[in-house]
Amino acid sequence: MASVSSSSHLNKTVRQQYMSLPQGQKCQVTYIWIDGTGETLRNKTRTLDTEPQSIEEIPEWNFDGSSTYQAEGSNSDMYLIPVCMFRDPFNLDPNKLVLCEVLKYNRLPAETNHRASCNKVMEKVKEHHIWFGMEQEYTLLGTDGHPFSWPPNGFPAPQGPYYCGVGANSAYGRDIVECHYKACLYAGIKICGTNAEVMPSQWEYQVGPCEGIEMGDHLWVSRFLLHRVCEDFGVVATLDPKPMKGNWNGTGCHTNVSTKEMREEGGLQYIEKAIDKLGKKHPEHIRVYDPHEGKDNIRRLTGLHETSSIHDFSAGVANRGASIRIPRQVGQEKKGYFEDRRPAANCDPYAVTKAIAITCLLEEEKGAK
Amino acid sequence: MATSASSKLNKAVKQQYMSLPQGEKVQAMYIWIDGSGEGLRCKTRTLDSEPKTIEDLPEWNFDGSSTYQSEGSNSDMYLIPAAMFRDPFRKDPNKLVLCEVLKYNRKPAETNLRYTCKKIMNMVENNHSWFGMEQEYTILGTDGHPFGWPSNGFPGPQGPYYCGVGADKAYGRDIVEAHYRACLYAGVQIYGSNAEVMPAQWEFQIGPCEGIDMGDHLWVARFILHRVCEDFGVVVSFDPKPIPGNWNGAGCHTNFSTKEMREDGGLINEMWESIEKLAKRHRYHIRAYDPKGGLDNARRLTGRHETSSIDEFSAGVANRGASIRIPRSVGQDKKGYFEDRRPSANCDPYAVTEALVRTCLLKEEGEEPANYSK
Numbered sequence: 001m002a003s004v005s006s007s008s009h010l011n012k013t014v015r016q017q018y019m020s021l022p023q024g025q026k027c028q029v030t031y032i033w034i035d036g037t038g039e040t041l042r043n044k045t046r047t048l049d050t051e052p053q054s055i056e057e058i059p060e061w062n063f064d065g066s067s068t069y070q071a072e073g074s075n076s077d078m079y080l081i082p083v084c085m086f087r088d089p090f091n092l093d094p095n096k097l098v099l100c101e102v103l104k105y106n107r108l109p110a111e112t113n114h115r116a117s118c119n120k121v122m123e124k125v126k127e128h129h130i131w132f133g134m135e136q137e138y139t140l141l142g143t144d145g146h147p148f149s150w151p152p153n154g155f156p157a158p159q160g161p162y163y164c165g166v167g168a169n170s171a172y173g174r175d176i177v178e179c180h181y182k183a184c185l186y187a188g189i190k191i192c193g194t195n196a197e198v199m200p201s202q203w204e205y206q207v208g209p210c211e212g213i214e215m216g217d218h219l220w221v222s223r224f225l226l227h228r229v230c231e232d233f234g235v236v237a238t239l240d241p242k243p244m245k246g247n248w249n250g251t252g253c254h255t256n257v258s259t260k261e262m263r264e265e266g267g268l269q270y271i272e273k274a275i276d277k278l279g280k281k282h283p284e285h286i287r288v289y290d291p292h293e294g295k296d297n298i299r300r301l302t303g304l305h306e307t308s309s310i311h312d313f314s315a316g317v318a319n320r321g322a323s324i325r326i327p328r329q330v331g332q333e334k335k336g337y338f339e340d341r342r343p344a345a346n347c348d349p350y351a352v353t354k355a356i357a358i359t360c361l362l363e364e365e366k367g368a369k
Numbered sequence: 370m371a372t373s374a375s376s377k378l379n380k381a382v383k384q385q386y387m388s389l390p391q392g393e394k395v396q397a398m399y400i401w402i403d404g405s406g407e408g409l410r411c412k413t414r415t416l417d418s419e420p421k422t423i424e425d426l427p428e429w430n431f432d433g434s435s436t437y438q439s440e441g442s443n444s445d446m447y448l449i450p451a452a453m454f455r456d457p458f459r460k461d462p463n464k465l466v467l468c469e470v471l472k473y474n475r476k477p478a479e480t481n482l483r484y485t486c487k488k489i490m491n492m493v494e495n496n497h498s499w500f501g502m503e504q505e506y507t508i509l510g511t512d513g514h515p516f517g518w519p520s521n522g523f524p525g526p527q528g529p530y531y532c533g534v535g536a537d538k539a540y541g542r543d544i545v546e547a548h549y550r551a552c553l554y555a556g557v558q559i560y561g562s563n564a565e566v567m568p569a570q571w572e573f574q575i576g577p578c579e580g581i582d583m584g585d586h587l588w589v590a591r592f593i594l595h596r597v598c599e600d601f602g603v604v605v606s607f608d609p610k611p612i613p614g615n616w617n618g619a620g621c622h623t624n625f626s627t628k629e630m631r632e633d634g635g636l637i638n639e640m641w642e643s644i645e646k647l648a649k650r651h652r653y654h655i656r657a658y659d660p661k662g663g664l665d666n667a668r669r670l671t672g673r674h675e676t677s678s679i680d681e682f683s684a685g686v687a688n689r690g691a692s693i694r695i696p697r698s699v700g701q702d703k704k705g706y707f708e709d710r711r712p713s714a715n716c717d718p719y720a721v722t723e724a725l726v727r728t729c730l731l732k733e734e735g736e737e738p739a740n741y742s743k
Binding site: 026067143 | 372376380381384457460510516517528529531532533534535536537538539540541542543544546547548549550551553554559560561562563564566597600601602603675685687688689690696697698
């Protein structure tokens with residue numbers, strides 16, 4: 001029997017009786033932020049007197065940074081600045097989820113607040129209308145740390161039948177996927193699809209197309225929803241890029257990119273130019289494609305299991321072993337987008353999208369001057 | 370898993386009965402603090418129609434010899450309704466009624482600290498004292514072990530749990546969510562909630578409340594929490610140090626401001642003056658900050674785990690190791706409120722708020738509270 005949490009055994013009918021209590025005019029707002037690890041989310045809730053209609057109506061807040069690896073106890077207050085609001089699929093309307101940027105005591109961005117600098121870059125390149133779509137892979141684990149539904153102290157049959165599979169011997173944990181999808185739709189996250197992945201208990205969902213800063217915002221909140229849905233079911237979602245050693249797939253966050261020019265007739269030339277520029281900055285990108293400057297991705301980007309090697313940069317049409325893949329239909333229509341397959345599942349989407357925007361769009365402007 | 374037998378009773382069956390109409394009759398549940406100063410008791414009576422205000426609720430009485438409050442030979446004690454709320458368990462039109470306890474001679478019971486608190490708050494009405502209290506607590510299974518912890522064992526060390534999300538970080542969120550909604554329904558001034566540093570430890574905040582309301586709302590919030598946990602089959606503990614060793618304790622940080630502190634320049638004048646007076650009266654406050662005169666807090670206020678040491682008084686901006694913390698935003702705006710981090714999770718909020726008013730507003734000094742009755 002898979003190991004699920006005690007919390008998940010609490011009576012949900014009892015819970016529902018409370019959750020259906022009317023709340024008058026009051027509104028619960030849950031503030032969400034990224035902690036000092038750069039990959040973990042934190043949250044806390046407050047009551048507002050009325051439903052906020054826009055992000056401007058949501059007040060700044062603060063929290064104890066010494067409890068989130070972000071500050072010392074003697075000077076621990078850190079600021080939460082609301083940046084993006086969504087409907088709350090757990091507490092339901094009129095309640096809200098609010099993604100926040102973290103500022104230090106001196107009002108400068110916290111070390112893991114990559115949104116601040118990403119936003120500046122996206123502002124600079126806004127006339128290019130850069131669109132992103134990120135493919136978030138993840139693995140479900142039991143509370144014992146073993147992949148969900150794998151035999152305890154053991155392994156399922158080798159990879160092959162699981163990708164997009166159906167049936168109890170192929171799809172492990174679909175309930176989580178279905179609930180997460182609905183929660184994202186309710187919340188207003190731009191979730192565009194989902195599928196079972198190559199390793200059993202591994203899944204993927206895609207968020208996009210999002211323009212500019214929106215990509216990071218929507219992806220981070222979709223991750224919060226994933227962790228929260230898994231918590232309700234009593235299992236754990238891990239974004240570790242190589243959860244199982246050996247002949248088992250890793251987990252990535254393939255990032256699809258296009259600009260207005262790439263999407264128009266003859267756009268392929270701009271795609272090729274961009275890939276050319278990316279090829280010259282491979283180590284710089286690898287450093288920001290996971291939260292540990294590439295050390296996480298080393299375990300995943302081996303050149304096997306549909307990855308490129310971390311040491312080499314490569315690109316090709318329909319080539320899943322390359323760093324950059326150009327989808328076959330884009331190769332045919334000579335316009336569209338390209339897919340950077342290097343980012344790890346636990347990457348910070350702000351760091352990833354910022355690096356891509358700088359390399360593909362800002363470097364060119366610098367060169368043109 | 371250690372949840373109670375009661376929690377396994379069929380809740381659909383329960384719902385069938387709870388949805389029966391009740392005509393004009395109203396159930397009023399009277400709530401009071403027992404002889405321990407920490408435990409809550411309750412019993413219910415039927416009224417012929419919905420009470421609109423507290424004055425519509427009759428006095429009642431109970432057997433004090435069964436609540437550590439009197440001898441059997443002279444056991445009747447009085448329940449005097451003090452504050453009324455909507456009942457989130459039985460729902461409208463039914464009520465929860467917080468009561469003061471009087472002895473047979475109509476004097477306040479030993480653990481009825483509301484009586485004196487109200488007198489003190491009346492004396493300083495014009496200062497508009499506002500309070501916000503941050504109630505920390507730990508969820509336990511019926512075996513007394515923290516909920517969600519491995520039996521006969523411990524989870525991974527503190528670090529990932531504060532404000533955490535995920536089944537490996539947040540233990541028992543259902544209770545927190547249910548409690549929050551129940552408080553909103555009841556009309557309790559619940560300000561917010563978050564997961565705390567130790568797994569299975571949580572916090573909710575009540576406020577801002579003026580004067581006597583602080584104690585009333587916090588006690589009713591605690592009652593609602595006990596009742597919600599009872600429904601889920603787990604137990605809430607307000608013990609200030611439930612697990613010895615490298616695990617956080619549970620406090621009830623108390624935020625305080627007066628009208629003057631909230632106005633421009635409030636920090637320089639009123640606030641620092643108040644903090645200086647508090648510095649000179651540390652032992653009096655420690656005695657008021659848990660139900661055992663400081664003995665409970667001695668296990669919690671060690672100087673580690675974001676506490677100050679029980680033996681020393683300190684104050685500082687954004688300093689969570691101090692007795693009094695001035696929030697950074699207040700340090701910048703030069704007005705607002707300060708946070709007294711000393712009260713224990715099982716404190717009596719009437720005692721805590723009264724002590725703050727006596728020292729900061731009535732400017733008392735020395736180890737004993739002044740006697741104003743003439």
